[in-house]
Every structure is written in C-alpha cells, then in structure tokens.
Amino acid sequence: MTVRVAVSGASGYAGGEVLRLLAAHPEVEIGAVTAHSSAGDRLGQHQPHLRSLADRVLVETSAATLAGHDVVVLALPHGASGAVAAELGDDVLVLDCGADHRLADGAEWAAYYGGTHAGTWPYGMPELRLAGGGTQRERLAGARRVAVPGCNVTAVTLGMQPGVVAGVVEPDDLVAVLAVGYSGAGRVAKQHLLASEGLGSAVPYAVGGTHRHTPEIIQNLTAAGGRGVAVSLTPVLVPMSRGILATTTARLAPGADAAAVREAWVAAYADEPFVHVLPEGQWPTTAATVGANTALVQVAVDARAGRAVSVCALDNLVKGTAGAAVQSMNLALGLPETLGLTTEGVAP
Structure with missing residues (x-):
C-alpha cells in the first residue's frame, strides 16, 4: 500500500519535521510541498537537512496543488487550516497540525483564538484514555479528518x-x-x-x-x-x-x-x-x-x-506534532501504528 502525501506549510518547523518522518516511511510517496511567502523557492533553502527533498520546488497552497493526494498534512498557522480543508474532498485524509479543529467547544475557541470556529475533528492522540474504557486510537480508525494535538x-x-x-x-x-x-x-x-x-x-x-x-x-x-x-x-x-x-x-x-x-x-x-x-x-x-x-x-x-x-x-516537533500526525495517519489508513516512527533518540 503506497499513499501519496502532500504537505502544506513545508517551509516551517512542523512541516519540515513531517517531511523528515515521511521521507523514511516505507508506504509513503511525497507529493506536493507547498508554502505561502516561500512559494517558488527550493525546499533546501528552508529545510537544508532534508537532502532527499532539497531540490523540490515549493508551490502555492491551493485546492489545485493539493488535489490528487491520498493524504494532505496542513502545517499552517492557527486559523488558516479551516478554509483550505473546506476545499478538499471527503475522500482525502486531512491531518491538521494547527489548532483549528482540536476544540469541541466553539466558545472556547473564540475566547482563546478569536474568529470563527472551523469545527471539531477526531482528535489525534491515540494514547488518550477515555472514561468509558479504551483509548482514542479506536476513534481514529478510518477517519478522514484528524486534529493533531498541541505539543x-x-x-x-x-x-x-x-x-x-x-x-x-x-x-x-x-x-x-x-x-x-x-x-x-x-x-x-x-x-x-x-x-x-x-x-x-x-x-x-x-x-x-x-x-x-x-x-x-x-x-x-x-x-x-x-x-x-x-x-x-x-x-x-x-x-x-x-x-x-x-x-x-x-x-x-x-x-x-x-x-x-x-x-x-x-x-x-x-x-x-x-x-x-x-x-x-x-x-x-x-x-x-x-x-x-x-x-x-x-x-x-x-x-x-x-x-x-x-x-x-x-x-x-516529533511526539508533540509531526510524529502524532504520522501515528494518526497510520491508524486512519489501517497501517501498523508504529510504521515510519522511531523510539530511538539522538545523543549526546
């Protein structure tokens, strides 16, 4: 099973970390890498550590550039994901690394973030324990929209x-x-x-x-x-x-x-x-x-x-953002939860 993944906000820290993990994922083909003010630049100007992707050209974030992918990762500023996600079909898996879809209470969103609440998506913390028993991972199986938690x-x-x-x-x-x-x-x-x-x-x-x-x-x-x-x-x-x-x-x-x-x-x-x-x-x-x-x-x-x-x-940037996105992606697609992720750190 090979899935084609687009990453929006690829010039930022979260987007770059998502790309680093996806580059090593055995079932992923990286598709479009998009940005806003950095569109037209080569990815290597902003993420020089991503050698396998350094020559990729960042393109504008739009429904057209994100179309044709199995998965779209939105690593955008808070408040920007809702409008982009609304233009994507229900058949694509969308993972929002921003805060737009995390909260269930629209009034809380307005109080802490301002603006209009974009809605609530399944929450991308597989380990979250639930009062009735079980964990959040059961709710992620087959999901088409996932809100990645805050770090x-x-x-x-x-x-x-x-x-x-x-x-x-x-x-x-x-x-x-x-x-x-x-x-x-x-x-x-x-x-x-x-x-x-x-x-x-x-x-x-x-x-x-x-x-x-x-x-x-x-x-x-x-x-x-x-x-x-x-x-x-x-x-x-x-x-x-x-x-x-x-x-x-x-x-x-x-x-x-x-x-x-x-x-x-x-x-x-x-x-x-x-x-x-x-x-x-x-x-x-x-x-x-x-x-x-x-x-x-x-x-x-x-x-x-x-x-x-x-x-x-x-x-x-890993368990707090990009790793949670990939872990949730695996569960949503029916892949092994740990695929493409490591528990081995870097030291010293």
Missing part, C-alpha cells in the same frame, strides 16, 4: 492522565510548569526569539491562564474521566531548540499512596509503544527524546505536600 497539551495530558483515570489524584487543582524549546514558537522573526535574547535566559510566557492550550488540556482530562478539571499552566522558554519538560502536580485523592500512584502510571502505559514510564528513580530528560516519537514519563509522591508529581519529556 504542550500532549506533554501535560500524557504526564497526568493515568492518575485521573485511576482516580488517585484530584483533577480540580492541577499545576503544570513546562520548560519549552524555542522551536515551539514556530519559525517567526520576533525580537524575543532571537538567539541574542534567548541564550542564557529562561522566559515565562502566556502566564495567568492565558495560554491557548489550557482548554485543550481540560478537554482531554475531562474525556479521561476527570470532573471539574482545572489547570494552572505556565510555559517557560528555555535555551534549547527542541523539547518539552512538563512537570505537573495534583492533590492526592483520599486513600491514595505512593504504591497506588505508581501502579496507575505503569498500568496505563504498559502496552503503549511510544509512552514509557521510566524505572523508579530515573527522571525524564528532553535530550533522550530528540528525534524520537517518544514520551518519557516518571511519577513520584510528595507526601508532605499531599501531591502527585509527574514529569513528562518529549520532542515538541
């Missing part, structure tokens, strides 16, 4: 959902602080994203409940069975290109102890190919996930504070 959302959700599902933590008082690499801000020219500004400095952003990923986290943990989910989310830009290290804490449920907490996390991910709970005493690092579709997780109990502490590390 910070993935780290917090995977880090804390086992406790919510098992009922060993209280979901109404979650506190998440994330160290985030600069690629998470996208390939844009802004003063605070310059190396001269960011190197040697850690900078919080979207503080005080304003980060756009907040309602998505609440949506996920509610789907996992949480009631009255509330999260205080504080991301911090740190001087690394890739990676998220999410530390999330929650109050312990009555009667829950360290043994019950650890068992909840181990049981939740025992059969997951890409989410690994580390041995006790070993903590996740972003360096161990670079280039891999892996989320590394650890959990501990702060008995004095009465809280569970979860740490999740992942590569924001």
Whole structure:
C-alpha cells in the first residue's frame, strides 16, 4: 500500500519535521510541498537537512496543488487550516497540525483564538484514555479528518492522565510548569526569539491562564474521566531548540499512596509503544527524546505536600506534532501504528 502525501506549510518547523518522518516511511510517496511567502523557492533553502527533498520546488497552497493526494498534512498557522480543508474532498485524509479543529467547544475557541470556529475533528492522540474504557486510537480508525494535538497539551495530558483515570489524584487543582524549546514558537522573526535574547535566559510566557492550550488540556482530562478539571499552566522558554519538560502536580485523592500512584502510571502505559514510564528513580530528560516519537514519563509522591508529581519529556516537533500526525495517519489508513516512527533518540 503506497499513499501519496502532500504537505502544506513545508517551509516551517512542523512541516519540515513531517517531511523528515515521511521521507523514511516505507508506504509513503511525497507529493506536493507547498508554502505561502516561500512559494517558488527550493525546499533546501528552508529545510537544508532534508537532502532527499532539497531540490523540490515549493508551490502555492491551493485546492489545485493539493488535489490528487491520498493524504494532505496542513502545517499552517492557527486559523488558516479551516478554509483550505473546506476545499478538499471527503475522500482525502486531512491531518491538521494547527489548532483549528482540536476544540469541541466553539466558545472556547473564540475566547482563546478569536474568529470563527472551523469545527471539531477526531482528535489525534491515540494514547488518550477515555472514561468509558479504551483509548482514542479506536476513534481514529478510518477517519478522514484528524486534529493533531498541541505539543504542550500532549506533554501535560500524557504526564497526568493515568492518575485521573485511576482516580488517585484530584483533577480540580492541577499545576503544570513546562520548560519549552524555542522551536515551539514556530519559525517567526520576533525580537524575543532571537538567539541574542534567548541564550542564557529562561522566559515565562502566556502566564495567568492565558495560554491557548489550557482548554485543550481540560478537554482531554475531562474525556479521561476527570470532573471539574482545572489547570494552572505556565510555559517557560528555555535555551534549547527542541523539547518539552512538563512537570505537573495534583492533590492526592483520599486513600491514595505512593504504591497506588505508581501502579496507575505503569498500568496505563504498559502496552503503549511510544509512552514509557521510566524505572523508579530515573527522571525524564528532553535530550533522550530528540528525534524520537517518544514520551518519557516518571511519577513520584510528595507526601508532605499531599501531591502527585509527574514529569513528562518529549520532542515538541516529533511526539508533540509531526510524529502524532504520522501515528494518526497510520491508524486512519489501517497501517501498523508504529510504521515510519522511531523510539530511538539522538545523543549526546
């Protein structure tokens, strides 16, 4: 089975990472690579590491250039995917790496993103646990539209959902602080994203409940069975290109102890190919996930504070975006879920 895939937004970080993974996928033929302001350039001017695709010419993003493909990946700015997707037929699998189709509540979209909500698509986090049993992967089989999750959302959700599902933590008082690499801000020219500004400095952003990923986290943990989910989310830009290290804490449920907490996390991910709970005493690092579709997780109990502490590390461009898209694509097309994806990182 060979599928022809077009990638829109190919000159950006997310689009480039999608192409890197697809270039190694044994069942994929890469079709059109499209862009907006970079149309007419060779891909190698923007993604010089993609040697096998360097001579490809970026073309304008339009229904015409995206037609004739089995799969279309939209790696576009927030708010841009809805109009493009509306021009594509129902027979093509469309994967949106932006936020346009993630939220079920249109009012939440308007509050955090502004503009008109484009609608809700099946959610592309196969490992998301569901309150009635099972995982989100069952809902992705045969899907023709998939909303790829936010990278910070993935780290917090995977880090804390086992406790919510098992009922060993209280979901109404979650506190998440994330160290985030600069690629998470996208390939844009802004003063605070310059190396001269960011190197040697850690900078919080979207503080005080304003980060756009907040309602998505609440949506996920509610789907996992949480009631009255509330999260205080504080991301911090740190001087690394890739990676998220999410530390999330929650109050312990009555009667829950360290043994019950650890068992909840181990049981939740025992059969997951890409989410690994580390041995006790070993903590996740972003360096161990670079280039891999892996989320590394650890959990501990702060008995004095009465809280569970979860740490999740992942590569924001792989498991946080492009890897999730490819993983969801595999499931939607009936291919092996792990095809074209690796758990092996790059070190040092």
